[in-house]
Amino acid sequence: MSEVDVVTPFAEAGYQISPDAAEMIASHRSPEALVEHILATIDESVFVIGVEHIDLDGFEHKYKLELPTRASATYASIQPDSSLSSYQTSVNPVEVLFDITNQSTCVGEYVEFTQYFRNRYSKLGEMIRGRINARPIESLTRNRRRVKTLQEGGNRDYNEVSVIGMVSDIKITTNGHKIIELEDPTGSFSALVRVVDKELFEHANSLVLDEVIGVTGPLTNDGNLMIVNKITMPELPNGMGRRTGTSGKAVFISDVHIGSSTFLENAWCDFIDFLKGNVSNEALRCISKEIRYLVVAGDLVDGIGIFPDQEKELQILDIYEQYRKAAEYFREIPQHIKVIIGPGNHDAVRQAEPQPRFPDYITADFPENITFVGNPALVNLDGVKVLMYHGRSIDDLVQSVPGVSYQEPTTAMVEMMKRRHLSPTYGSRVSIAPEKYDHFVIDQVPDILHCGHVHTVGIQQYKNVLLINSGTWQSQTEFQKRVNLMPVPAQVPVVDLYTFKTSLLKFD
Numbered sequence: 001m002s003e004v005d006v007v008t009p010f011a012e013a014g015y016q017i018s019p020d021a022a023e024m025i026a027s028h029r030s031p032e033a034l035v036e037h038i039l040a041t042i043d044e045s046v047f048v049i050g051v052e053h054i055d056l057d058g059f060e061h062k063y064k065l066e067l068p069t070r071a072s073a074t075y076a077s078i079q080p081d082s083s084l085s086s087y088q089t090s091v092n093p094v095e096v097l098f099d100i101t102n103q104s105t106c107v108g109e110y111v112e113f114t115q116y117f118r119n120r121y122s123k124l125g126e127m128i129r130g131r132i133n134a135r136p137i138e139s140l141t142r143n144r145r146r147v148k149t150l151q152e153g154g155n156r157d158y159n160e161v162s163v164i165g166m167v168s169d170i171k172i173t174t175n176g177h178k179i180i181e182l183e184d185p186t187g188s189f190s191a192l193v194r195v196v197d198k199e200l201f202e203h204a205n206s207l208v209l210d211e212v213i214g215v216t217g218p219l220t221n222d223g224n225l226m227i228v229n230k231i232t233m234p235e236l237p238n239g240m241g242r243r244t245g246t247s248g249k250a251v252f253i254s255d256v257h258i259g260s261s262t263f264l265e266n267a268w269c270d271f272i273d274f275l276k277g278n279v280s281n282e283a284l285r286c287i288s289k290e291i292r293y294l295v296v297a298g299d300l301v302d303g304i305g306i307f308p309d310q311e312k313e314l315q316i317l318d319i320y321e322q323y324r325k326a327a328e329y330f331r332e333i334p335q336h337i338k339v340i341i342g343p344g345n346h347d348a349v350r351q352a353e354p355q356p357r358f359p360d361y362i363t364a365d366f367p368e369n370i371t372f373v374g375n376p377a378l379v380n381l382d383g384v385k386v387l388m389y390h391g392r393s394i395d396d397l398v399q400s401v402p403g404v405s406y407q408e409p410t411t412a413m414v415e416m417m418k419r420r421h422l423s424p425t426y427g428s429r430v431s432i433a434p435e436k437y438d439h440f441v442i443d444q445v446p447d448i449l450h451c452g453h454v455h456t457v458g459i460q461q462y463k464n465v466l467l468i469n470s471g472t473w474q475s476q477t478e479f480q481k482r483v484n485l486m487p488v489p490a491q492v493p494v495v496d497l498y499t500f501k502t503s504l505l506k507f508d
Ligand SMILES: [Fe+2]
Pocket: 255, 299, 344, 346, 453, 454, 455
């Protein structure tokens, strides 16, 4: 329910409502029910409904009695202490479904690269195979099928074939057409996208190296080239029903950069106070009481030696001290809030992705309510699946896909979902370790994809997946000044885990 929706039912009942009260209701996990409760219990002599007229305790009590019917068993433990919300007394389970930690097998041999790309091809190819009747590339080149060249205005379905391949090269002909080179385990093949096919050509413009696609179309007379009529991506399935999750709220942050001289300590401490419920604003205190999870998608500290002359921009010069300081901050977070932390490119784990979780000598200082995971990682938060990825590949996608920008980071995340892959291009900004399995393939469709890295904020629903790019706790760095990147610090997306509605809290 938006703030406007909050105002309307009160106006219809003859009341006005103050902005604070409207915000408090709109940010509640169950605004419709709360509006009903207020209208049923309000003193009729009141003309303008303020925060003081909202009987939240009475509503919470009624709400708790109803809650176990739609919340999971682990969540349903309700305590009689009405000063605590049930979120503050429940288990708030965290299950790591998938990450690289303790599973890395690669040593960098040639054969491992072959195995890695075959795994990528087979997983993504399988997603496309259900939608087109594809044949191996080898069968096209071996038979040298003779088919008629597509005539202008001719029947496009005539002798069409489909293949699924990994994009190995993209070239432009002298006439401005695109030639896409595709490879599968049996061979390679060229596919031509004509500049006159505007929509298709635009699609071809957004293709990146090493992604897996399906192409459909007739072959030229010599059987060496396909004239593409259709490009099929792995994509998310259509028609997935809108699901509801569990209860309570989750907070998504990243790029804290503790140890940097541009770390915004005051804003960060305000955020920690908010998590502790130490805020004067009643609406914020209500939100705080509902928080069950804090998810951190990498760059917990600024690190050392990440870029030239970094030491000039560091306040804490020792990497261990940076993590000790981080642990100090995280010990202040209430124990009932379960924290999940993955690494980023500034953290003290291997730079090649997928990255394992922090080593024990770092995690030992942190409290027990923290689960450390790798990058990427798929976690289950009481029934809500969150795919965490720091987001280094956004650098690649901004470079290669038209319309993808740092200012709107979810544009890159949409491209990941279309490709069902977090980091499609090999050998560019992301150094990818050739593991046995491609950990970047989005096998299981998550409820939420959470990235960071680019220090700007984005929230977008794409099909059935909520995309969140959380900002940073660092003001503009020297590097960002040079590349004219304006960060969005101290803004925090908070997701209602039942409705998946997201609000953005500002601590700047
Ligand atoms: Fe960062």
